[in-house]
Amino acid sequence: MSLLPEFEYKRPESLEEFHHLLSDYKGDAVILAGGTDVMPRIKMGLKKLNLILDIKALEGLRYIKDKGQNMRIGALTTISEIKKNKLIKDKYPSLHEAAKLTASENLQQRGTIGGNILQDTRCLYYNKPEVWRKSFRPCFKVGGDICNAARGGKKCFAVYCGDLAPALISLGASVRILSKKGEKQMPLKEIFTGDGKSPFSLSSHELVKDIIIPPDKMRGGYEKLRMRKAIDYPVVNIALSMGAGDKGRLVVGSAGATPLIYDFPSHDELSGIPEKAQNDMSPVNNMYLPPLYRKSMVKVLSDKLISRI
Ligand SMILES: Cc1cc2nc3c(=O)[nH]c(=O)nc-3n(C[C@H](O)[C@H](O)[C@H](O)COP(=O)(O)OP(=O)(O)OC[C@H]3O[C@@H](n4cnc5c(N)ncnc54)[C@H](O)[C@@H]3O)c2cc1C
Incomplete structure (x- = not known):
């Protein structure tokens, strides 16, 4: 069993204390x-650290607020709370279905929306204990110079396997980010860098405060391929959300370091997207199902989703 390394542990109770601890x-x-997500990585020696800042005691980050327009979901809201929320079920079906299919009941009760969005990219050769990894040369993601999954590859191909982000991106969600300098808001899709090694544009001093979802896409759904139905990361996941005139967005997750996004102005244009998405996906052999199978399932799951919405 992998043991935790030594580190300091702090549990700030206010944002001021949080920023103060980080900046010093x-x-x-x-x-x-x-x-x-982060504790297994620390145990496997994938995350070097000196200090853990436990944000669970921070006030005012756990809420689902909707005053009839945009919905705001605080970063510490659990996946279970999202799954059980009636308004989310009625207003944002793609998010509700994604939350239902995330991990397992116990992980849904513990895992938060902020942590889910910012979960690290994954690879069969990377998410392994240190002793196992020693039989391979260090890969890009651990600071080395090769990719063990795609020999000859010039970059890290680790895959983003979050369930909630594709659904949120299909809904046009934005994210509010706090730092000592103040607050900024940006479309959720823009926090992804496209680089498997370092998948997010946030600095280590930035905190996700909440996620903001506009109200205009109330039809939608979510499909997920995973090995074990009781608990597992997606190996392909598709989110679809549509509004007036069938204008909408289809998002393919687990396709690479960043979700693939397809906007369509009407239902006519939607019908060509599953094939295009399948062609666009270039998976490598770094997940527990073969790349060609995953690629073919993009169209299968997209067609299935479109036919039931
Ligand atoms: C067995 C198993 C199965 C799993 N299956 C799935 C699955 O099917 N689908 C899926 O999507 N995930 C899955 N996960 C991953 C994980 O459970 C979820 O992603 C979960 O939602 C992470 O949330 P958390 O609050 O525990 O994140 P944490 O582990 O606390 O944090 C994750 C990352 O986000 C950062 N972070 C967290 N909150 C903030 C914030 N507010 N601001 C800035 N940075 C922040 C942390 O520093 C860390 O890097 C699985 C995990 C396990 C162990």
Whole structure:
């Protein structure tokens, strides 16, 4: 069993205390929400750190607010709370279905929306304990110079396997980010860098405060391919959300380091997207189902989703 390394642990209770702790800190600090993504990585020696900043005691980050227009979901809201929320079920079916299919019941109760969005990219050769990884040369993601999954590859091909982000991006969600300098808001799709090694544009001093979802796409759904139905990351996941005149967005997750996004102005244009998405996806052999199978399932799942919406 992998053991935790030594680190300092702090649990700030206010944003002021959080920013103060981070700005004064000289070593590597890691934000911890539910811990279900980051703790296994720390145990496997994938995340070096000196300090854990547990944000669960921060006030005012756990809410689902809707005053009839945009919905705001606080970063510490759990996946279980999202799944059970009646308004989300009625107003944002793609998000509701994605939450239902995320991991397992116990992980849904612990894992938060902020942590889910910012979960690290994954690879069969990377998400392994240190002793296992020692039989391979260090890959790009651990600071080396090769990709063990795609020999000869010139970059990291680790895959983003989050369930909620594709659904949120299909809904046109934005994210509010806090730092000592203040607050900024940006479309969720823009936090992805496209680089498997370093998948997000946020700095280690930035905190996701909440996610803002506009109200205009109330039809939609979510499909997910995974090995074990009781608990597993997606190996292909498709989110679809549509509004007036069937204008909408289809998003393909687990396709690479960043979700693939397809906007369509009407239902006529939607019908060509599954084939295009399948052609666009260039998977490598770094997940537990073969790349060609995953690629073919993009069209299968997209067609299935379109036919039931
Ligand atoms: C067995 C198993 C199965 C899983 N299956 C799935 C699955 O099917 N689908 C899926 O999507 N995920 C899955 N996960 C991953 C994980 O459970 C979820 O992504 C979960 O939602 C992560 O949330 P968390 O609060 O636990 O994140 P944490 O582990 O606390 O954090 C994740 C990352 O986000 C950062 N972070 C967290 N909150 C913030 C914030 N507010 N601001 C800035 N940075 C922040 C952390 O520093 C860390 O890097 C699985 C995990 C396990 C162990």
